[in-house]
Amino acid sequence: VSRLDPRLPPDLARAAELARARGGRLGAPLAIALETESTNDDAKRAGRDPATPHGAVWVADAQTRGRGRQGRAWLSPRGENLLFSVLLRVTCPPGRVPPIALAAGLAVRDAVATAVGDDAAVKVKWPNDVLVRGKKIAGVLVESSLSGARVEHVVVGIGVNVHTRAFPEEIASLATSVALEAAPGAPPTDRAEILADVLAGLDHDVEHVAHKGLGMIHARLARSDALAGRAVTHEGARGIARGIDPDGRLVIERDDGAIVRVVSGEVLAAERA
Numbered sequence: 001v002s003r004l005d006p007r008l009p010p011d012l013a014r015a016a017e018l019a020r021a022r023g024g025r026l027g028a029p030l031a032i033a034l035e036t037e038s039t040n041d042d043a044k045r046a047g048r049d050p051a052t053p054h055g056a057v058w059v060a061d062a063q064t065r066g067r068g069r070q071g072r073a074w075l076s077p078r079g080e081n082l083l084f085s086v087l088l089r090v091t092c093p094p095g096r097v098p099p100i101a102l103a104a105g106l107a108v109r110d111a112v113a114t115a116v117g118d119d120a121a122v123k124v125k126w127p128n129d130v131l132v133r134g135k136k137i138a139g140v141l142v143e144s145s146l147s148g149a150r151v152e153h154v155v156v157g158i159g160v161n162v163h164t165r166a167f168p169e170e171i172a173s174l175a176t177s178v179a180l181e182a183a184p185g186a187p188p189t190d191r192a193e194i195l196a197d198v199l200a201g202l203d204h205d206v207e208h209v210a211h212k213g214l215g216m217i218h219a220r221l222a223r224s225d226a227l228a229g230r231a232v233t234h235e236g237a238r239g240i241a242r243g244i245d246p247d248g249r250l251v252i253e254r255d256d257g258a259i260v261r262v263v264s265g266e267v268l269a270a271e272r273a
């Protein structure tokens with residue numbers, strides 16, 4: 001065990017120890033940086049070296065170039081958020097990447113639900129945003145590397161708003177955090193505990209989903225689907241979200257009656273999810 005940097009915030013410092021105590025395959029080795037550009041880039045760089053094992057994790061207290069989906073920036077000031085990336089060495093067809101991303105969203109949902117202490121309030125907005133009472137608390141950025149027609153490895157990058165109490169004005173009405181959603185007076189949750197919960201949840205499902213598809217987790221996803229039955233817009237067309245299909249696509253019944261299956265992109269809820 002490498003000696004920990006004494007400058008690490010105490011609520012992150014125990015991350016490797018907590019992950020190891022769960023006994024799963026994810027979380028070793030686990031590197032914690034005070035600051036990095038993007039943990040996804042750290043994981044992608046290391047993933048090119050075949051010696052870097054399945055389950056290796058990069059955590060940072062702050063990121064200077066945190067990235068979200070759709071080319072957006074991900075707010076990553078020090079001391080506030082759980083920011084990490086996991087390297088998954090799953091060899092599967094590329095079509096299994098969206099189901100893996102959904103499994104990651106579900107693992108984050110479960111961990112956030114434990115942290116805020118309100119299971120029913122925490123949902124997954126397809127494909128893998130995690131919402132509490134309609135506001136975004138976490139996001140997942142999945143980047144895969146192909147070798148021929150097979151996936152060589154997948155990097156799952158996760159950002160969870162944990163201690164933030166005030167967001168910049170542009171996102172204040174859309175974003176929330178564990179600190180804002182937990183019961184008043186509840187002790188603050190360590191970022192390391194949420195991390196260990198996410199890794200345990202993802203470890204439980206990922207290989208099955210990579211090899212067999214969504215089957216085993218489909219019912220759990222359906223139960224926490226923030227969009228199901230809601231009015232949505234996708235590429236300018238309105239409709240009603242009708243759940244997630246077995247390949248991980250969002251099913252939309254458009255207002256003109258057509259059923260469309262959305263593989264990727266952004267779906268906007270026309271009402272609060």
Ligand code: BTN
Binds near residue numbers: 041067074141
């Ligand atoms: C999104 O909802 O748009 C996805 C956000 C993903 C953010 C995480 S933070 C850790 C990892 N490193 C990054 O640069 N991005 C992901």
